Amino acid sequence: MLDLETVPDEALVEAVDADPSRPYADKLGRLLAARRAQSGGRSDFLPLPYHRPVVACSLEAVEDGGALRVVDVLCWTDRRSSEESFLDRTWRALSGSTVVTFHGKGFDLPVLELRSLKLGLSVPSWFSAGRQPLPEDHHDLFELLSNNGTAPSAPLDLYAKLIGLPGKEGVLGKDVALLYGRGELDTIAGYCMSDVVQTWLVYLRYRLLAGTISADSYRASVDSCRGRLPSLFAERLDPAAASLLTRFLERCEPFFEENPSLPMRRAL
Numbered sequence: 001m002l003d004l005e006t007v008p009d010e011a012l013v014e015a016v017d018a019d020p021s022r023p024y025a026d027k028l029g030r031l032l033a034a035r036r037a038q039s040g041g042r043s044d045f046l047p048l049p050y051h052r053p054v055v056a057c058s059l060e061a062v063e064d065g066g067a068l069r070v071v072d073v074l075c076w077t078d079r080r081s082s083e084e085s086f087l088d089r090t091w092r093a094l095s096g097s098t099v100v101t102f103h104g105k106g107f108d109l110p111v112l113e114l115r116s117l118k119l120g121l122s123v124p125s126w127f128s129a130g131r132q133p134l135p136e137d138h139h140d141l142f143e144l145l146s147n148n149g150t151a152p153s154a155p156l157d158l159y160a161k162l163i164g165l166p167g168k169e170g171v172l173g174k175d176v177a178l179l180y181g182r183g184e185l186d187t188i189a190g191y192c193m194s195d196v197v198q199t200w201l202v203y204l205r206y207r208l209l210a211g212t213i214s215a216d217s218y219r220a221s222v223d224s225c226r227g228r229l230p231s232l233f234a235e236r237l238d239p240a241a242a243s244l245l246t247r248f249l250e251r252c253e254p255f256f257e258e259n260p261s262l263p264m265r266r267a268l
Contacts, residue, residue: 001058001060001099001101001200002058002090002094002099002101003196004051004053004055004056004108004111004112004192005053005054005176006052006054006176007051007054007176008028008050008052008177009049010052012049013050014027017031031046031050032044048107048111048114051111051114053078053083053112053115054077054176054180055076055077055078055189056075056076056086057074057076057189057192057193058073058075059072059073059196059197060072060074061200061224065220066213066216067213067217067221068207068221068224069220069221069228070200070229070232073193073196073229073233073236074236075236075238075241077188079185083119084121087112087119087121088121090112091112091123091125091126095125095126099139100138100141100199100203101138101139101141102141102142102202103140103141104138104142106140113126141156141199141202141206145159145206156199156202160202163202163205164254164255164258165198165201165255166251167198170191171188171190171191176191186238187241190241193233194245197249200225201225201255204218205218219259222256226256226259229245230246
C-alpha cells in the first residue's frame with residue numbers, strides 16, 4: 001500500500017517560465033492560473049511532470065491463514081533522505097510485491113517513473129515486468145470501485161465515509177504545497193498515512209465484497225490494523241506525526257467497534 005504527497009517541481013516551473021526577473025511565486029501563480037483557464041475553472045491540477053514527491057507513506061501486510069496482517073509502516077519525507085535514495089528503496093520494495101493504491105496507476109506510479117527519469121535512474125525490473133502487471137499484481141481501488149471506469153468514480157474521502165471511516169479531516173491534497181512551504185512536514189505525513197490506512201481498510205472491505213477473503217479473515221485483517229498500527233506509528237514515525245495519527249485512530253474507533261458485529265451474509 002503506497003501513497004505520495006507532492007509539490008510543484010521548482011526547477012521545472014523555473015525552466016518553463018524562463019523570465020529571470022519574475023519571482024518564483026509569480027511564475028507558479030501564472031502556471032496555476034493557466035491550468036484553471038484550460039479546465040474552464042474546474043481545476044488547477046498540474047501535469048504529472050511537475051509533481052515532486054515530498055512525503056511518501058506505505059503499509060506492508062502479509063497473508064497469514066487467509067487474513068492480511070499488517071507487519072510494517074514506513075514514512076519518508078524529503079528532510080529524511082534524498083529523493084534518489086527514496087526512489088531506489090521504493091522500486092526495490094515494489095519488485096515482486098502486490099501493490100495496493102488509490103489511483104496509483106494514474107498518479108503515484110507514473111510520478112515515481114517520471115522522477116526516476118529526471119534523476120537518471122534505471123529500473124529494468126519494473127519496466128520488464130511490473131509496469132504492465134497482471135491484475136493480481138496491482139489492485140488500484142480507483143479502478144476496482146468504478147468497474148474499471150465503467151461507473152463514475154468518487155474520491156477516497158467518499159468511499160471511506162461510506163463504510164464508516166472518518167475520511168479526510170482538516171487537510172486536503174490541495175493544502176500540501178502550502179503546508180510544505182511552512183515546513184509542516186509532520187502534518188503532511190500524518191495526512192498521507194491516514195490516507196494509506198483508510199485506503200487499506202476500504203481495500204479489505206472490497207476484498208470481502210468480492211469474496212476473495214472470508215468474513216472471519218476480514219475481521220482478523222481489520223483487527224490486525226487496530227492492534228498493530230499504534231505501536232508501528234510510535235516506532236516508525238516522528239513524534240508529531242505519530243501524535244496526529246493516534247488521534248486519527250481514535251476517530252476510527254466507531255469503525256473498529258463495528259467490525260465484530262458487522263453482519264456477514266452471502267448475497268448469492
